Amino acid sequence: MAQSKTAQNKMTKDVWKRFRVSPGSPSDLSQRDPGDLMLFPDRDEAEKQSVKDGEIIDKLQDKLYAERKRALLVVLQGIDTAGKDGTIRHVFKETSPLGVVVKPFRRPSEVEAAHDFLWRAHIAAPEKGFIGVFNRSHYEDVLVGRVRKLAPKDEIEARYDQINAFEKILAENGIVVLKFMLHISKKEQGERLQARLDEKKSRWKFNADDLEDRKHWDEYMAAYEIMLDRCSTRSAPWYVIPADRKWARNAAIAAIIRTTLEEMDPKYPKPPWDPKSFVID
Amino acid sequence: MAQSKTAQNKMTKDVWKRFRVSPGSPSDLSQRDPGDLMLFPDRDEAEKQSVKDGEIIDKLQDKLYAERKRALLVVLQGIDTAGKDGTIRHVFKETSPLGVVVKPFRRPSEVEAAHDFLWRAHIAAPEKGFIGVFNRSHYEDVLVGRVRKLAPKDEIEARYDQINAFEKILAENGIVVLKFMLHISKKEQGERLQARLDEKKSRWKFNADDLEDRKHWDEYMAAYEIMLDRCSTRSAPWYVIPADRKWARNAAIAAIIRTTLEEMDPKYPKPPWDPKSFVID
Numbered sequence: 001m002a003q004s005k006t007a008q009n010k011m012t013k014d015v016w017k018r019f020r021v022s023p024g025s026p027s028d029l030s031q032r033d034p035g036d037l038m039l040f041p042d043r044d045e046a047e048k049q050s051v052k053d054g055e056i057i058d059k060l061q062d063k064l065y066a067e068r069k070r071a072l073l074v075v076l077q078g079i080d081t082a083g084k085d086g087t088i089r090h091v092f093k094e095t096s097p098l099g100v101v102v103k104p105f106r107r108p109s110e111v112e113a114a115h116d117f118l119w120r121a122h123i124a125a126p127e128k129g130f131i132g133v134f135n136r137s138h139y140e141d142v143l144v145g146r147v148r149k150l151a152p153k154d155e156i157e158a159r160y161d162q163i164n165a166f167e168k169i170l171a172e173n174g175i176v177v178l179k180f181m182l183h184i185s186k187k188e189q190g191e192r193l194q195a196r197l198d199e200k201k202s203r204w205k206f207n208a209d210d211l212e213d214r215k216h217w218d219e220y221m222a223a224y225e226i227m228l229d230r231c232s233t234r235s236a237p238w239y240v241i242p243a244d245r246k247w248a249r250n251a252a253i254a255a256i257i258r259t260t261l262e263e264m265d266p267k268y269p270k271p272p273w274d275p276k277s278f279v280i281d
Numbered sequence: 282m283a284q285s286k287t288a289q290n291k292m293t294k295d296v297w298k299r300f301r302v303s304p305g306s307p308s309d310l311s312q313r314d315p316g317d318l319m320l321f322p323d324r325d326e327a328e329k330q331s332v333k334d335g336e337i338i339d340k341l342q343d344k345l346y347a348e349r350k351r352a353l354l355v356v357l358q359g360i361d362t363a364g365k366d367g368t369i370r371h372v373f374k375e376t377s378p379l380g381v382v383v384k385p386f387r388r389p390s391e392v393e394a395a396h397d398f399l400w401r402a403h404i405a406a407p408e409k410g411f412i413g414v415f416n417r418s419h420y421e422d423v424l425v426g427r428v429r430k431l432a433p434k435d436e437i438e439a440r441y442d443q444i445n446a447f448e449k450i451l452a453e454n455g456i457v458v459l460k461f462m463l464h465i466s467k468k469e470q471g472e473r474l475q476a477r478l479d480e481k482k483s484r485w486k487f488n489a490d491d492l493e494d495r496k497h498w499d500e501y502m503a504a505y506e507i508m509l510d511r512c513s514t515r516s517a518p519w520y521v522i523p524a525d526r527k528w529a530r531n532a533a534i535a536a537i538i539r540t541t542l543e544e545m546d547p548k549y550p551k552p553p554w555d556p557k558s559f560v561i562d
Binding site (some may be wrong): 088089092096097100101128133134135190193194198200201203205206211269271274280281 | 411483
């Protein structure tokens, strides 16, 4: 038992180290293998571990909610079909919708677009006691924004520091920020897009625009790399998660979220009054 | 198999009939037993059925989301400790936080209180494709509002029709509204409050205000009865769920939500284009 706990801790440290983009160091995206299974060689074991981590996440979320002092923000970014929805479905399978609030970032509405680009992200920041999940995020404004030239270049250049300042504000106010890039290969994306076309039940997910974006694959990867290089900070680090295998992706993300919550170590509050001072009749 | 399906359907019809407040008929709250186990005599079976219903709810929610045309709004009301949080935790255990949005109605904020009482409820109405859960709701304004005299009497009297009009608007715009009163006995509430005091892990949930409200038990029940009598409508019926036994409560609510979604019968959209017209390279 003690040994398995140690093995577990070592594994977790390896996950952190292997996937984290060290603040200040180049992310070397092209050197990161989307099919990397080094830490999760066995599918069955990885799936079992994810379920266990999910149960622990649920328990810790309940304490976080009781404590009402801090929050966790999970940012999910990735190219189309990278598995953002699937990650949420699997990692938070055990966590009640009571404590997890998911915010999808779609094309900005007219009202959103009339504000600065971080306005809608700040509004969606999780309340104390909650886990917030950004399904896509404010990073779209330096990804699609950059590739599709949706704003002048100097405006986009200025956004990286603005994002870092924004996330530092969150972090200094008790919101722990975890950012995951779901990293898939171009080949894997091709297969997933084809599967969406082939399977009747998933055909509705197919969007012809995704093919347009696919043509800009290299530009997107370059934009991701700049984002990782400039915005992996001590307050809010980026993790690049190998995501060609869904089970390995889920296992890595669940492990990082679980350990983050364990380090936050939320506690059930101890009210200052004496329970015997109340009489219920 | 066919027979068990028929038995299941019969059971579901019984659940609807037994717990629904027929629009236009008196709710007879005092005649409804919070400990009623007539439909769920066996705990094991009820729990198994809830899990099964939860899985079906998850599958149908995915179709609802894909379809993006309609939504389901689940309103949960009940006196303190009636089990609103527990209901959400259990009934939506299998449903991903991707598709379920929970809105807790606490004491109105200054901004909320500066608007009409239905303003915050309308803002929180679920987006098409989602299941929205109101944890407490706009009905607080005719419950605590009435008992604690938070508004002039004629204003409160006018609210019932306003609520009906509001819910009719939602229903006519594709939002199916299900309203559940979690009905517990005064004795059961006493035990649950005492348990909150006794168990260290749940002590933080105890609120001395709840004891204040408990002193007004009969007035609250009278306010609930008026609400049921006036606001169980064809567009948005009320169900009074016997809630002294948590597993019976979960089983009843899961069954009603499942069947409601089955009747809505959401479908994966069939895109108008030919999948062969796309080439992925």
